[in-house]
Every structure is written in C-alpha cells, then in structure tokens.
Amino acid sequence: MKRMEIVREMAPEEKELQKKRVELAELEVKLAQRELELVTLQGELNAFQNRYLQTLGKLFAELDAILAELAAVQALKRPKNHKAWHKAEQARAKAEESARSANEAKDKSKSFKPSERLKKLYRDIAKHFHPDLAGEEKERAEYQRIMAEANQAYKNGDAKQLEKLFNRGKHSPEFVKGFGAGVDLVRVIRKIAGIEERLNQITSEMAAIKDSSLFQLKTKYEAMLEKGIDLLTEMAGYLNRQITDACIRLSKAKKLLNEVLENGPQSF
Numbered sequence: 001m002k003r004m005e006i007v008r009e010m011a012p013e014e015k016e017l018q019k020k021r022v023e024l025a026e027l028e029v030k031l032a033q034r035e036l037e038l039v040t041l042q043g044e045l046n047a048f049q050n051r052y053l054q055t056l057g058k059l060f061a062e063l064d065a066i067l068a069e070l071a072a073v074q075a076l077k078r079p080k081n082h083k084a085w086h087k088a089e090q091a092r093a094k095a096e097e098s099a100r101s102a103n104e105a106k107d108k109s110k111s112f113k114p115s116e117r118l119k120k121l122y123r124d125i126a127k128h129f130h131p132d133l134a135g136e137e138k139e140r141a142e143y144q145r146i147m148a149e150a151n152q153a154y155k156n157g158d159a160k161q162l163e164k165l166f167n168r169g170k171h172s173p174e175f176v177k178g179f180g181a182g183v184d185l186v187r188v189i190r191k192i193a194g195i196e197e198r199l200n201q202i203t204s205e206m207a208a209i210k211d212s213s214l215f216q217l218k219t220k221y222e223a224m225l226e227k228g229i230d231l232l233t234e235m236a237g238y239l240n241r242q243i244t245d246a247c248i249r250l251s252k253a254k255k256l257l258n259e260v261l262e263n264g265p266q267s268f
Contacts, residue, residue, distance in 0.1 A: 011181065013181045013182050013185050014181045016185055017181050017184055017185040017188060020185065020188045020189060020192065021188055023192060024188050024191055024192055024195075027192060027195045027196070027199075028127050028130075028133065028195070029127065030195075030199065031126065031127070031130055031132070031195050031198060031199060032122075032123040032124075032126035032127040032130070033123060034199055034202045034203075035122075035126040035130065035202065036119055036122050036123050036126065037202075037206070038202050038205060038206055039122065039151055039154055039155065040112075040114060040119075041206060041209055041210075042155070042209070043112040043114070043154070043155045044112045044218075045209060045212075045214060045215055045218060046112070046155070047112035048214070048217075048218040048221070049214060051232070052214075052217070052232060053101055053102060055232040055233070055235075055236060056232060056235055056236055056239060057098070057101055057102030058102050059236055059239040059240065059243065060098045060101075060102070060239065061095070061098040061099045061101070061102040062243055063098075063239060063242055063243050063246060064091070064094050064095040064098040064099075065095045065098075065099070066243065066246040066247060066250055067091050067094075067095070067246055068088070068091040068092045068094070068095040069250055070091075070246065070249060070250045070253055071084075071087050071088040071090075071091040071092075072088045072091075072092070073250065073253045073254055073257050074087075074088070074253060075087070075088040076257055077253075077256065077257055077260055112155070112157075114154065114157065115157075115159070117159055118154060118157060118159050118162065121154075121159055121162035121163060121166065122150060122154045122162060124166055125146065125147070125150045125162060125165055125166050126147070126150070128166070129143045129146045129147060129150075129166075130143060130147065130195075130198070131143040131144045131147060132191065132194035132195050132197070132198045133191055133194075133195075135187050135191075146165055149161070149165055150162060150165055153165065217231075
C-alpha cells in the first residue's frame with residue numbers, strides 16, 4: 001500500500017509573499033543599475049567641471065582680477081559715487097571666488113571612465129545595501145554609511161575599497177534575521193514602495209543634471225570634439241583676447257586717474 005504524502009497548501013500571505021519577493025528581486029536589480037547610472041553621470045560631470053576649471057579657471061581668475069582692479073580705479077575717479085564703489089566691491093568678490101575655484105581644480109582634472117569591474121562592484125553593493133532595503137533604522141543608518149563610502153570609492157575608481165565594503169557588509173552577523181510570513185510580507189511591500197520612490201527620485205535627479213548648463217556645455221564639448229574641435233581651447237583663446245582688451249582698458253583708466261590726481265577733477 002502506497003504511503004500517502006500530505007502536501008501542505010500555502011497560506012494566502014505566503015503566496016503573496018512569494019510573488020512580492022520576485023517583484024522585489026527585479027526592482028533591486030533595476031535600482032542598483034539606476035543608482036549606478038546616476039553616480040556615473042555625476043562622476044562624469046564632476047570630471048568635466050574640473051577639466052573646465054583646470055583649462056579656463058586661471059584665465060577667468062586673471063580676467064576677473066583685472067576687471068576688479070579696473071572697477072576700483074573707476075571708483076577712485078568718483079569717490080562720492082556709491083554705485084561705483086558697490087560695483088568695485090562686487091568685482092573684487094567675484095575675482096576672489098574665481099581664484100578659489102581655479103585653485104581647487106588644480107589637481108582634479110582626471111577623466112572619469114569607470115571599468116566594467118568597478119561598475120559590477122558598485123551594482124553588487126547597491127543591490128545588497130541600498131538604504132531602501134533596510135528594515136530597521138539602525139540597519140538603514142548602516143546601509144546609508146556603506147552607500148556613501150561606495151559612492152566616493154566609485155568616483156575615485158577604488159575597486160579594492162568597494163570589495164572591502166561589500167565583504168564587510170555581507171559577512172556582518174547583525175543583518176542575518178528571520179521573520180514569519182506575515183511580517184516578511186509587510187517588510188517586502190515596504191521595501192518595494194521605498195525602491196519605487198527612490199527610482200522616481202533618481203529620474204528627477206538625472207533630469208535636473210541633464211537640464212543644467214554645465215551638462216549642456218559638456219554635451220556640446222563632446223560633440224565638437226568628435227569633429228576635431230576642442231571647445232575648451234577655443235574658449236581659452238576667447239578669454240585671452242578678453243584679458244588683452246581688459247588690460248588695455250585698465251592701462252587707460254590708470255592713466256586718466258593719474259591725470260585726475262595730478263591736475264584735479266577738471267582734467268577728467
């Protein structure tokens with residue numbers, strides 16, 4: 001006589017949990033990819049910004065310094081003109097900001113070209129340790145820390161650091177937990193909602209980046225580079241011409257100021 005086996009039918013919450021886990025797994029992959037796309041876009045834009053400042057920063061700083069001096073000379077010719085002094089102060093502040101930007105960009109002109117290995121490591125970390133996958137506040141805080149370090153390591157091209165982060169998080173005993181079907185279902189549903197919200201945020205962030213003037217300049221630069229034209233070099237030439245013109249204007253303004261100081265206001 002054959003022995004009868006009793007097959008336990010899955011409870012409704014277990015069936016739903018099974019479906020939601022499949023949905024969650026798909027969203028985790030999608031989220032990891034979208035986070036990768038966002039951080040790559042940010043890294044590429046930062047690299048271009050630094051290249052832009054490296055190529056043009058000193059020229060902008062030089063031009064702004066000359067224009068600030070020119071504004072100061074013009075204000076000295078009109079000692080009671082408050083608008084002239086205000087303009088001179090604004091020009092000086094702009095020159096100082098340009099000088100700071102140029103100095104900050106000195107050692108940051110490397111291009112950003114992440115390898116496939118680097119991308120895979122980042123995706124693995126995002127898939128396992130994205131804050132929206134956390135169940136408790138303590139866990140979320142830890143995931144946020146891991147992702148912050150991962151973002152920096154990725155932008156620095158540091159594959160070893162990404163490996164360390166992944167292994168350290170993966171083998172941490174505090175993340176090994178068990179749940180009942182009902183509680184697990186609630187957790188999974190909340191994770192799905194969190195991921196969907198984050199995906200919408202990523203879409204908005206990427207749209208804002210692509211709408212920025214810096215990204216549009218980068219796109220134009222790359223398009224012209226394919227035609228053999230270096231837009232940054234062209235802009236540098238234009239700035240050099242502006243510097244020459246500003247120097248001439250400053251020289252004339254100083255000459256007129258000296259005449260005013262020597263002969264009195266009637267000579268102006």
